[in-house]
Amino acid sequence: MNYFPYPHALLALMLTFSHSIAAQTALTEKALHENQTQHSHNLARESGFTQTEDELKALKASLAQQRDELKQHNDSLASTFSRNEDALARLEEKLRLETGSLGEVFGVVRQNAKELQGELENSVTSAGAQSYNQTIADITAATALPSMAQLTTLWHALDEQIKASGQISPTTVSFINGAGETQHLEAIRLGSFGLVSEHGYLSWNTQKQEARAYLKQPDLGPTYSTLTPLLNGQILPTVVDPSRGVMLEQLAQTPSLSDRMKAGGVVGKIILSLLTIGLLIALVRGVTLLVTGHKIRSQLKQPSKPGNNPLGRILAVYDPTKTRSVEALELRLLETVVDEQASLERGLSMLKLLAALAPMLGLLGTVTGMIETFQVITQFGNGDPKVMAGGISMALVTTVLGLIAAMPLLLAHNILSSQAEHIRTILEKQGIALVAQQAEKDTIAHNQHNNALPTEQAA
Known part of the structure; x- marks a missing residue:
């Protein structure tokens, strides 16, 4: 009996089942291989971990041994340090007992060395003399007791300084001229106050052992030739700077009149130009008025002879031969007085204008200088007063120039x-006199005419 009517389908099913079994077998073998590989890898890692653990234990043991050795060494150093401190304290006490009061002596020596060092730096006594600067500097900077040689050198330096401060002696110094060239120059040392050559007082540099001339010398200042008689014991009046160059340096910084004029800038030059023009106008008008006044005084002595002067022209208006009313003569005289007044006051209005303009220009210079000062402060700050000195100087100089120019101009105008x-006034007075004379003449003529009328009527 045939229970499976499809043999080909059965065959295909069997083939499929066999293939599935084969594939499953292959997967099982692959998984088994991977498990074996993972197991061997785990064994290798465990072996590495075990080796690393052994190495770390060995390192730990080595570090523990080093720690114990360092601890023992530290304990040894601590005990040594304590012993050294005790020994140092005993030695210091021994040194203190043995030195006694030498510490105080050392302090006095250092103090005197510092004072002498400052004296030599600011004095000219080292010019042409032996230099002790290095030894004195060593004593000043020393932290131990000075040696006997250093004390001897300090004593010699003090002795020479005391003697040199009271001597006037010639010497030869290295002089730096204006071109920067060094030359040997004969000079006279005035104690510890100054050094004088033919150039006047010299600025002495102790460190470089060289001299330079001051930028500005005092009036009637000494020179080498004028002080030569002092070497022979003669007494001469001379200018001595007791500040050892401080006052001479300040003198060099003191501006001269030309420097102050330059500080005024363009505004200052304009003010000076206005002052010059105003003074010229005042001079011309002053001479003119003086000459005119002299001519008028001469004309007053000879009123009958009118001359070429303002009063003469006033007198010439009046002509006794002409028949003229008082009103006409008065108007003609007024016209002549006005013309003469305009001639007399010519230039005075310009003088008054210049006198009023000068302070305004000074104020302009003041404002300009303050603007420059604020600009400098904005750029450089206000920490250094010298930075602001230029603008402030210009402001103050122009203000002073404006006032100086205004005062003489106002005085001259007045x-x-x-x-x-x-x-x-003289011209008006003479004009009034002429009018009065003409009025009196007309009154007399009118009275004579009135007296003649009754006589004619009676006849």
């Missing part, structure tokens, strides 16, 4: 105006 007013 004087010249008074002279012109005086002359105008």
